[in-house]
Amino acid sequence: MTLTASPRPRTAAPPDGVRGILLAILILAVLLGSAALIGWLLSGVTARFVPQAPPYLILVYTLGALLLGMPVVARLFPWMVNWYYLVPSLVFLAAFTVLPIVLTVNYAFTNYSGQNSGNPDTGVRTEAVLSADRRTLTLAELPEGASSLAEFLRCRNASCVGDTAILYDEDASTPVRAQIASVQGQSITLTAPVAETFQPASVTRLNRYEYVGLANFREIFGRASSALWPVFVWTVVFAFSTVVINAIAGLILGILLYNKRLKGRNIYRTLLFLPWAIPAVISVQMWKALLNQQFGIVNKTLGLLGIAAVPWLGDPLWAKISVLLVNLWLGFPYMMTATISALATINDDLYEAASIDGASRWQQIQNITLPLLRTSFTPILLSGFAFNFNNFGIIYLLTGGGPPQEGRDATAQSTDILLSWGYNTAFAASGGQNYALASAIALIIFFLTLGISLVNFKAAGVFEEARR
Amino acid sequence: MTTAPRAPHEGNLPPGGYIHREPSFLRRALPWLVLAALVVGFGVLAYFLAQSMQGRQRSFSIYFVEGGWIRFLLFLLAASGVLALTSLIGQRWGQARTGRRISYLAVLGDQLTHLFLILVVLVAIYPLFYVLLAAFDPRNSLFAFPDFENPNILYRSGLLPNLDVLSLENFARLFTGITLPGWQVLLAGLGGAALAAVLLFALAARLGRESAGLVRGRTWAMYLLVGALAALVVFMTPAQFTGPDNESRFVLSVRNTLLVSGLTGVLAILLSTTAGYAMARLRFPGRFQMLLFYIFIQMFPVFLALVAVYALMVLLGLTNTFTGLILAYSGGAIAFNTWIFKGYVESLPESLEEAAMVDGATRWQTFLRVVLPLSGGMLAFIFLNQFIGTYAEFILANVLLTGVEKWTVGVMLLSFTQGQFSTKWGVFAAAATLGALPIVALFYGFQRYFVGGTVAGGVKE
Numbered sequence: 001m002t003l004t005a006s007p008r009p010r011t012a013a014p015p016d017g018v019r020g021i022l023l024a025i026l027i028l029a030v031l032l033g034s035a036a037l038i039g040w041l042l043s044g045v046t047a048r049f050v051p052q053a054p055p056y057l058i059l060v061y062t063l064g065a066l067l068l069g070m071p072v073v074a075r076l077f078p079w080m081v082n083w084y085y086l087v088p089s090l091v092f093l094a095a096f097t098v099l100p101i102v103l104t105v106n107y108a109f110t111n112y113s114g115q116n117s118g119n120p121d122t123g124v125r126t127e128a129v130l131s132a133d134r135r136t137l138t139l140a141e142l143p144e145g146a147s148s149l150a151e152f153l154r155c156r157n158a159s160c161v162g163d164t165a166i167l168y169d170e171d172a173s174t175p176v177r178a179q180i181a182s183v184q185g186q187s188i189t190l191t192a193p194v195a196e197t198f199q200p201a202s203v204t205r206l207n208r209y210e211y212v213g214l215a216n217f218r219e220i221f222g223r224a225s226s227a228l229w230p231v232f233v234w235t236v237v238f239a240f241s242t243v244v245i246n247a248i249a250g251l252i253l254g255i256l257l258y259n260k261r262l263k264g265r266n267i268y269r270t271l272l273f274l275p276w277a278i279p280a281v282i283s284v285q286m287w288k289a290l291l292n293q294q295f296g297i298v299n300k301t302l303g304l305l306g307i308a309a310v311p312w313l314g315d316p317l318w319a320k321i322s323v324l325l326v327n328l329w330l331g332f333p334y335m336m337t338a339t340i341s342a343l344a345t346i347n348d349d350l351y352e353a354a355s356i357d358g359a360s361r362w363q364q365i366q367n368i369t370l371p372l373l374r375t376s377f378t379p380i381l382l383s384g385f386a387f388n389f390n391n392f393g394i395i396y397l398l399t400g401g402g403p404p405q406e407g408r409d410a411t412a413q414s415t416d417i418l419l420s421w422g423y424n425t426a427f428a429a430s431g432g433q434n435y436a437l438a439s440a441i442a443l444i445i446f447f448l449t450l451g452i453s454l455v456n457f458k459a460a461g462v463f464e465e466a467r468r
Numbered sequence: 469m470t471t472a473p474r475a476p477h478e479g480n481l482p483p484g485g486y487i488h489r490e491p492s493f494l495r496r497a498l499p500w501l502v503l504a505a506l507v508v509g510f511g512v513l514a515y516f517l518a519q520s521m522q523g524r525q526r527s528f529s530i531y532f533v534e535g536g537w538i539r540f541l542l543f544l545l546a547a548s549g550v551l552a553l554t555s556l557i558g559q560r561w562g563q564a565r566t567g568r569r570i571s572y573l574a575v576l577g578d579q580l581t582h583l584f585l586i587l588v589v590l591v592a593i594y595p596l597f598y599v600l601l602a603a604f605d606p607r608n609s610l611f612a613f614p615d616f617e618n619p620n621i622l623y624r625s626g627l628l629p630n631l632d633v634l635s636l637e638n639f640a641r642l643f644t645g646i647t648l649p650g651w652q653v654l655l656a657g658l659g660g661a662a663l664a665a666v667l668l669f670a671l672a673a674r675l676g677r678e679s680a681g682l683v684r685g686r687t688w689a690m691y692l693l694v695g696a697l698a699a700l701v702v703f704m705t706p707a708q709f710t711g712p713d714n715e716s717r718f719v720l721s722v723r724n725t726l727l728v729s730g731l732t733g734v735l736a737i738l739l740s741t742t743a744g745y746a747m748a749r750l751r752f753p754g755r756f757q758m759l760l761f762y763i764f765i766q767m768f769p770v771f772l773a774l775v776a777v778y779a780l781m782v783l784l785g786l787t788n789t790f791t792g793l794i795l796a797y798s799g800g801a802i803a804f805n806t807w808i809f810k811g812y813v814e815s816l817p818e819s820l821e822e823a824a825m826v827d828g829a830t831r832w833q834t835f836l837r838v839v840l841p842l843s844g845g846m847l848a849f850i851f852l853n854q855f856i857g858t859y860a861e862f863i864l865a866n867v868l869l870t871g872v873e874k875w876t877v878g879v880m881l882l883s884f885t886q887g888q889f890s891t892k893w894g895v896f897a898a899a900a901t902l903g904a905l906p907i908v909a910l911f912y913g914f915q916r917y918f919v920g921g922t923v924a925g926g927v928k929e
Contacts, residue, residue: 020753055785081831085746086758089739089802096777096799097765103776112775253588256581261574268585270912271593277911278596279860281878282900285885286599289893294529295611297598300626306536309527315520329592390769392863397882419772426775427867435775442772453767465811466759 014079024083031073032094035065059095066091107439109211114433116209120166120175124152128167128203134193137167137203139186149183153205159183164208165190167200176200209436216440227412227421228444234320235417239388242327243381249328250335251373255365257336258343269340276333284397287326288313291398313398316405316414323415327394335380342376343369379460386452390445392419418445531614531625544583551579598627603897605629606637610893638898642718645711652700659696665689670913701726706873714883715895717872721880722903724790728865728876729858731794733851736801740850741843743802744809745835749821759810766803770796771863778867788870796864805850812846813839852914856907877903 014020039062046053066087074081112118127140139149146152155163160183167176176198179191194200220228253272257265275283290296291312299309312322346369354364395401401416401424408414410430412421422445425431426438457463526532533539555576562570602610607629614626622628648656669686701723709720747759770777777796778787786792816839824834840847862878869875875883881903884896 014753017753021757024752024754055783056791059784079752082746082750082752083754085742085750085835089743089762089806092739092795092798093762093765093802096780096795097768097770097773097802100770100773100776100780100799101765101768103779104773107775253585256585259578259581262578262581264582268589271589273911273915274596274908275592277908278904279856279878279907281860281862282881282904285881285896286595286900288885289610289896290595290598292611294527295613297595297610297627299527300530300614303527303530303532304536304621304625304627305540306533306538308521308524309530310521311524317516317520321517332592390772392771396863419769422772423774423863438775442775445772446768449767449769450764453764457763462763463760466763467756 014082024080027073027077027080028083028087028090031066031069032091035062035069038062038065063091104439104442107436108216108443109213110209110436111212111215112209112436112439114435116207118208119206121205121207125168125202125204126152128188128200130194130200131187134196135190137165137188137190137200139188139203142186149186149188153180153183153188154207155180155183160188164206166204166206167194167198168202168204169199170201175204177206212436216437219437220440220444223409226407227409230408231412231416231418231421234415235389238320238323238417239385239391242324242331242388242391243384245324245328246331246335246384247377247381249332250337250339253332253336254339254343255369258340269336272336273333275329276337280330280393281397283330284326284394287322287329288398291322291326314403316403319399319403319415323394323398326398327388327391330394331384338377338380339373342373345376346372379456382452382456382459386449386456389417389452390419390449392417392423395420396423418448529613531616533625547583548580551583552576555579598629599897600901601629601631601634602894603638603901604634604636605897606635606894607633608892608894610897638894639902641715641895642898642902644716645709646716646719647708647710652704655696655700659693659700662689662693662696666693697726698730701730714872714880715892715899717875718877718880718899718902720873721875721877722906724874725859725876725878726906728790728793728797729855731790732797732801732858733854735794735798736805736854737847737850739798739802740805740809741840741847742835743806745813745839747806747810748813749818750831762803762806766800766807770800774864774867777864781868787868788874790874793865793868796868797858797861801854805854808850809843809846812843816842848914852910856910859907 015023036058039058039060042061042065043053043055043058046057047055070084070087074084110116124143126143128137129140130137142149143152148158150158150160153160153163153165160180163180165178165180165188167178168174169176176194178194181189181191183189188203256262257269257272259265291298293299293309293311293314296312298312302308302310311318313319350368350372351364354368359367395415395417399415401411401413401420403414404410405414411424411428416424418441422438422441425434425441427433431438555572555578558579559570559572559575562575599610612626612629615623615630618624623630666686666689669682669689672682673686704720704723706717706720709717711717743762747755781787781792781796784792786795820842821834821838824838825831829837860878862876862882865876866879866882869879872883877899881896881899884892884899
């Protein structure tokens with residue numbers, strides 16, 4: 001690529017090295033940030049005039065501002081045009097991947113939960129009367145369980161200066177926020193009088209969430225023996241053994257099916273391909289029915305063979321076996337296909353030479369096939385490990401983490417992996433919607449995944465490929 | 469690929485030279501040590517499993533054959549014996565016919581391989597067949613008592629549901645209360661005809677009459693099929709589904725899933741192609757760093773940030789909307805596809821683009837007019853991969869979509885099996901069959917190409 005071939009001579013080249021990168025990122029950040037700011041301002045203005053305007057207008061405005069801003073920046077810094085190819089993906093990554101990650105890291109150090117959700121607590125709404133100067137609210141009574149007004153409002157200090165109270169009118173439809181100047185007995189003094197158009201009838205508190213430092217991590221590691229360690233060990237055992245089992249099954253079937261003498265091998269391949277083709281969300285739920293202890297077809301077949309009904313999903317140890325078996329059923333077609341396509345790259349001459357030298361079939365497999373498969377299998381096995389490390393779907397759909405095991409947290413049962421433990425903590429009935437704790441768990445998982453991926457990329461040569 | 473550090477004297481060898489060294493004792497012992505460890509491990513596992521099976525009552529709902537496994541082993545032995553005999557006959561006959569020496573062991577090995585593969589296929593595929601039968605069984609046969617009195621052992625053990633009572637009742641429940649206006653019926657008919665045409669063309673091509681007209685016809689039939697399907701999906705409304713319960717809205721959930729998956733696939737193409745092209749062809753400071761950033765950001769599974777995504781969607785007022793769901797998926801769709809497309813562009817000859825630029829095309833025009841038209845197959849792979857991945861996703865959908873009108877197939881199926889009051893296995897089987905059909909068809913229709921792409925993503929030589 002020569003510069004002379006370029007039709008438009010560049011007026012300025014990008015600065016070299018780290019400075020160029022930093023400058024480009026700075027320009028992009030300013031562009032994105034100002035577009036977001038404009039979007040925020042415009043949507044605020046729109047919301048003022050059209051109250052029922054949807055909140056996602058901010059996205060539309062931001063996108064519009066970005067489209068208008070990009071040519072301007074391109075005029076100022078012509079070399080930024082190269083970066084514009086990345087802008088569509090960068091914008092979406094920033095909004096729907098990076099922003100959630102930042103929020104997750106943020107939540108991990110708070111006490112954000114279903115209880116402390118940042119929303120008004122409608123459960124403890126208390127009737128109140130407004131004074132004549134519209135600045136003082138007097139509560140009819142203190143709600144049960146609160147010894148003082150400051151405690152009821154969950155103030156940061158005893159005088160409640162600067163805290164927020166939520167006012168409702170007769171309909172109790174829209175909450176209105178008001179700043180507190182002070183509290184006295186059962187009356188609240190606000191910093192500013194309530195607007196004439198609004199007649200407050202009741203008061204409640206804001207369930208805000210606060211930064212709690214490392215408390216979530218302390219909780220995780222403090223009770224590590226009943227959740228973190230057993231779950232972590234099972235996650236590693238699950239990911240490792242599922243990869244090994246699937247790889248062995250795939251290798252055996254692949255080597256058998258690559259035999260060119262075998263008639264009808266395409267029929268076998270087509271049929272054995274089927275478990276891969278069916279969406280896992282469907283097939284795993286199917287297996288849940290088939291593995292039922294009383295009525296499942298698996299136990300009916302075992303009964304025919306004279307084996308007692310196995311508690312596939314009802315016993316901690318058997319449930320682990322079931323997860324591995326179902327994952328084998330889901331995963332062996334992929335390994336089989338990978339084996340077959342890797343075998344196709346091995347030169348037939350090698351086998352011919354070996355058989356002339358008198359090597360048996362088994363010796364050929366051992367000394368030609370397996371060593372040559374190793375190069376193409378290493379990345380597959382490693383990415384399989386990384387995938388199964390976070391294979392939430394099968395655990396959630398098949399066992400739901402259960403069956404329960406003694407001495408474990410309710411959110412971390414016998415087949416729960418790290419990810420399903422985090423999910424249970426945030427969304428399952430057993431977890432009490434502890435979003436902050438779940439975010440802390442997510443952070444731990446992220447660092448573990450990062451470590452695995454680094455090894456993975458190193459082995460697969462991703463860095464070399466990226467630098468090329 | 470990293471290369472192993474070379475021993476100093478290897479430098480003196482001619483190219484391809486080789487010095488044989490006996491592997492060390494430990495190295496030779498390694499396979500046996502691994503084997504021993506595995507045997508011990510399995511022994512311990514079997515001991516614990518046997519412990520947990522001790523003293524378990526026989527289930528009253530299961531037909532039990534005392535010592536059935538001995539009979540099964542005897543059957544296998546007999547089958548092997550028969551195969552040994554037929555192999556001998558086959559070998560002798562083949563030798564007599566061709567006059568060449570044929571190894572008896574090779575023939576027997578092939579025969580035993582067939583036996584083994586048939587058993588594997590039976591174990592792997594029979595569950596699917598059973599669920600397919602259950603879909604036609606109105607008596608909820610996934611969870612039924614077997615017919616203990618029946619003389620046929622397959623019925624008596626419950627391995628086969630009673631074939632006499634099969635009906636379309638489960639499917640009918642999925643279709644109750646759907647009102648279709650005439651033009652939608654017409655579109656559906658058009659789509660069906662196009663599908664039949666595609667299949668016929670494919671069959672004709674399989675029979676070896678590949679010609680330019682055939683290919684053109686197949687392409688047009690494909691366009692027609694996709695067009696009719698897209699129109700049907702986009703213009704179908706929830707108001708058409710007037711049935712009383714969840715299962716009558718299953719077809720709506722299929723439509724929702726097709727809509728979401730299709731749009732996510734298109735979005736994936738729009739977002740990742742330009743980035744992939746830039747990563748492959750443009751050289752600017754920061755390219756390598758951005759590529760690393762993309763790879764690492766992909767490591768963070770989107771639903772680790774589920775709480776944050778949900779909070780974000782609440783803030784934007786996009787919960788329970790397809791827009792919100794598609795946007796949430798889009799973040800996860802970018803990195804992998806960019807990487808794949810970058811690899812594809814690098815495999816294209818650069819001279820084409822250079823020629824275009826010599827002729828006065830700008831970079832952007834080169835990308836639009838030269839690179840994109842050449843990458844039809846890759847774009848189709850990116851779309852299909854994203855489509856299939858999104859179709860099977862249920863976690864984000866389960867959290868973000870709260871109204872039954874918006875549910876996707878995965879969420880709908882979850883409601884059948886994890887329902888609060890009853891599990892509807894018959895309906896589930898019917899819905900699973902219908903829901904899996906589009907993906908299975910896509911998989912088999914684009915098999916070669918799909919397998920190649922997926923495996924190539926992992927296998928890097």
